[in-house]
Amino acid sequence: MIQTVTGKISSSELGVCSAHEHLCIDLSRIKKDPDTILDDVGGMEEELRRFKRAGGRSMVEVTNDGMGRDASLLKKLSETTGVHIIASTGFYKDPFLPEQSASWNRDDFARRMLDEIRNGIEGTEVYPGIIGEVGSSHHEIKPIEKELLMGAGIAGIESGLPVTTHTTLGTMGVEQVELFLKLGLAMDQLIIGHQDLNTDDERILAVLESGAYVGFDTIGKNNYRKDTERIRLFEFLFERGFGSRILLSTDLTRKSHWHKYGGIGYDYVLHSFVPLLKENGFSDRDIHMLLVENPARAFCQKVITS
Numbered sequence: 001m002i003q004t005v006t007g008k009i010s011s012s013e014l015g016v017c018s019a020h021e022h023l024c025i026d027l028s029r030i031k032k033d034p035d036t037i038l039d040d041v042g043g044m045e046e047e048l049r050r051f052k053r054a055g056g057r058s059m060v061e062v063t064n065d066g067m068g069r070d071a072s073l074l075k076k077l078s079e080t081t082g083v084h085i086i087a088s089t090g091f092y093k094d095p096f097l098p099e100q101s102a103s104w105n106r107d108d109f110a111r112r113m114l115d116e117i118r119n120g121i122e123g124t125e126v127y128p129g130i131i132g133e134v135g136s137s138h139h140e141i142k143p144i145e146k147e148l149l150m151g152a153g154i155a156g157i158e159s160g161l162p163v164t165t166h167t168t169l170g171t172m173g174v175e176q177v178e179l180f181l182k183l184g185l186a187m188d189q190l191i192i193g194h195q196d197l198n199t200d201d202e203r204i205l206a207v208l209e210s211g212a213y214v215g216f217d218t219i220g221k222n223n224y225r226k227d228t229e230r231i232r233l234f235e236f237l238f239e240r241g242f243g244s245r246i247l248l249s250t251d252l253t254r255k256s257h258w259h260k261y262g263g264i265g266y267d268y269v270l271h272s273f274v275p276l277l278k279e280n281g282f283s284d285r286d287i288h289m290l291l292v293e294n295p296a297r298a299f300c301q302k303v304i305t306s
């Protein structure tokens, strides 16, 4: 089963799923840029409707505590648009952690996540369906980020929820895997994010060989990396048999990413990247696997038997 903001659904109900998005977010406290505030509810609805018209059925919303998460709003958006939304529990990375968590250890982070998983997010009756996006810095896992990642792993083991991570420009993915492996988290419960920005192919392979999923979740952000490069990486990973471990998304966080401000929109994968995959010889079968089957497998909550 998969926990959405409106209740549990079976994995077969998930449909075409965007694996790593932000609908309602505010990173301006740190970024000092009003472009990094998404708070226009009408705009969110409009974007979700476009996503749905393009064939999208569900979205994993990885905004968490300290990033401007609004669980009640996500529920309302899901009800008005009919798009399944999966909400998150967790914290992002340094320096986005809320002040009160500055001195927390792994158990403190885990306790807070498990409390939201069991009792709802911030006093609402909206439950998270995923732990994340929990992350690390560029070429570095800072001490507080290590505690956060370990806390997420502990909460993942105890709850059975998938854990989805942020890596800064794709770096430290292998180190994140090692940390979760040491804890005993099942690797098919782990998604290492932003690996389409990792310029070291061998390190992406090393992440996949552990059994974890990888997020190709900044598709369309050609300022970071060209989509043609992403296609080359797809070819490289499909040839090696890892097509069933890749999750797609656009990771929009700015007003300027929305259609109404001239951006690509949450439907970009469906209206632009899928045609590019087809032009490059990927089959309908491959695309169905990427958009539907992989998320259904990756986001399913593990049944905890003990």
Ligand SMILES: [Zn+2]
Residues within 6 Å of the ligand: 133, 165, 166, 167, 193, 194
């Ligand atoms: Zn991220």
